[in-house]
Amino acid sequence: MRVPKGVALWVAATCAGVLAVLGIGAALQYWAAAPENRPHLVEVVSEGLPVVFFGTAMLMVFAGMAASWLFRRHPHAARQLAEQSRSLLAAEKGFRVATNGAPALVELAAVINQLADEYHRIEHDLESRSTETRARVEEERDRFAALMSELSQGVVVCNADGRILLYNPRAAALLAPAEPGRQGEYTPLGLGRSVLALLDRNQVAHALDMLQHQNGHVDRPQTRFVASAANGALLRVQVAPFLGAEQELAGLVFTLDDVGRLVGRESQRLRLLQSLATGVRGPVANLRATTENLASFPDMPADRREQFIEIAASEAHVLTEQLNAALLAYADALKGSLTLEDMRAADVLAVAQRRIAEALRLPVVIEDVDAELWLCVDSYAIAQAMTFLAARLANDYDLHGFRLRAGSGGNLGEIDLIWTGAIVGSDALSLWEGEPMRIGTEETPLTLRDVLDRHGSEAWLQVDKIRQISRFRLLLPRGQAVAPVPYRSTAAESRPEYYDFDLFEHIDGVGALAERKLSDLSYSVFDTETTGLEPSAGDEIISIGAVRIVNRRVLKQEVFEQLVNPRRPISRESTAVHGIDAKQLANEPPIEQVLPRFHRFCEDTVLVAHNAAFDMRFLELKEAATGVRFGQPVLDTLLLSAVVHPSMDNHHLDMIAERVGVRVIGRHTALGDALLTGEVFLRLVPLLAERGIVTLGQALEASRATYHSRLQY
């Protein structure tokens, strides 16, 4: 340990003082002595001088050591303790203060350490509790997302401004363009977008009015309407409000059902009824008038009688024809009741297979199934009926296995339960048809006949005596294929980004965009691939890819990806970069059709691109031809990178990605590059903030100031 200069000086000064006192003492002695004694005195003093010096030196050493010892144990140790205590808060958790100072300081250190222990214990508690809570919230979110994904109804939730906070895949499917990539007037479903763009604005406004009217009078206000979506689907929309902490309207929940087919079936039934009602009245009237004549006037001439009998016969015939024609024309309306569902025959068989195998512990094989066949069935009842039959067959005829088959027979679907061996008489089937279906201990009052009636279907036994193969055949009404909902994994890393409740905090301040924080804005990050590098020399866009950033998240589900027919050749150099040649683009839409759609995708967002000047030049050159102007602010990741890392020369996208720690995948497609640019941009935002660049205005200004902004294309 080094003794501070002050202490050394103090020790030196003490010693000098002692020497000075001794010197002054000697001098006083000298002056006080009689003059004749003075030489003698000098002699004595001179002789004792080494002893005096030695004594002084020893004194100095002792004084110094004492001072140093005291210093170490008191002020220095106290200061060290203070420093250590200060770093206690910031340092590793295991760090504790220690001192070899005075006993009082040692005691103090022990108390400080005790307090530190307590502090860290509390800190640890809080941390683990918050980690736990976070994990629970994450888990609940995932579970919620999974639930939403599984719903067969479309769900869209928006905040009080109509901005979408959440939607599920079914809603995305219901509102998707009828022909992907070809819809002109279509605004895509997306987080942060307005719900008014998806549904009829007036109908939503009317629904809001109704809800406001109900509020306070009705327990659970809700309203519904039927709307046609932009893609032509007929949707039944139910709207319910949800309230915030202070009972104010916090948002709306829209549930969407595709009622096009239901409505179709219902109106078909109505038409059947009407056609029967009006179609039958005429002939019946004629018949009645005729027969009443015959009855009322028995004395009529024979030729008249003959005539009336002929009329009666012909009207009866007309009536029969009419009835048959109506029933044939509306056969579809008569089958499926509303409890029946459209299902793939393969799924119906799979359910039946599982149920039979579980209930009877017998092997059940699906022999053949028409993958394209859809049935309109109550799958539970059908599986139960098949299991019941299999159980009766297995018990009464000692069968050891079954095969299942489904195929189409004309306008109906056929399901066969097949077995080899025992020949069963058809009287057995008619007996079973009327029995309540019992499988093991499970019993239902329903009979096989009930199930058949409910489906308007028939069943019979078919036996091939030579091959000893029997089949129980069930005819079922055919269903319509239901559009599949895209499957989404609910694993954490690929959690769908269909919801964003942080948008509740979203404030729309369009006017003061420049003052808005970069972290609060929504972005459309895009990239284009082109026929070459010279837009002014006629090079054209051949591909546009874009992704949205909302609330600091790249929404990988909300992307724009479209190839464009450039109507000109593509340079070999360009094809080498993106791998697209003119042949691939022959059937793609021209830029005049694509840009308006892209413009709608970018609505209400700030544009972001890497080397944006290049892409923007292409867009600007198309303004006149398409009438579409991209007037929103544009941020360039190349320029922002130059702002953040001014000393670096290389601002290629790959290099920046590496510097900010983004993994590079899927490059050189427009969408791949847009996704990468988006990730890079999100990493640049905090780095900009470190440099005091927080708002959009500041970012634009800093970009302008960098050297690279002077590049010209």
Add this chain to the structure above:
Amino acid sequence: MSELRKVLIVDDEPNILTALEFLFRRSGYDVRLASNGVEALEQAETYRPDVMLLDIMMPVKNGYEVCQNVRERPHLAGMKIVMLSAKGSEAEINKGLSLGADRYVTKPFSSKDLLAMIDQLFDAGGTQKQ
């Protein structure tokens, strides 16, 4: 014969025409037939029936139009109109009566009831030919 009530039966179906013609003749009416709306209006002018039995669903001119046309002509004011129709919804009945029909009868109907109803119609309103 001039004492007999005159009835004009308008329908595009020959079978009902035959049956009703027989019924009304036997019940003491003077009967004429028309098989569409235009014929019905011509007969209304020339034959001047006391009552017109008018089907609605007919080619050329439907029963509603015929009824409306008759009611627009003041010189035909005394003519009773009974609509006979296979269309039987409340809305259709309302429409027929609003356009000026005196009665609306849905098919099928009982011959006896129809005759009684027409008798009652004359008793209630009186006719030019008592």
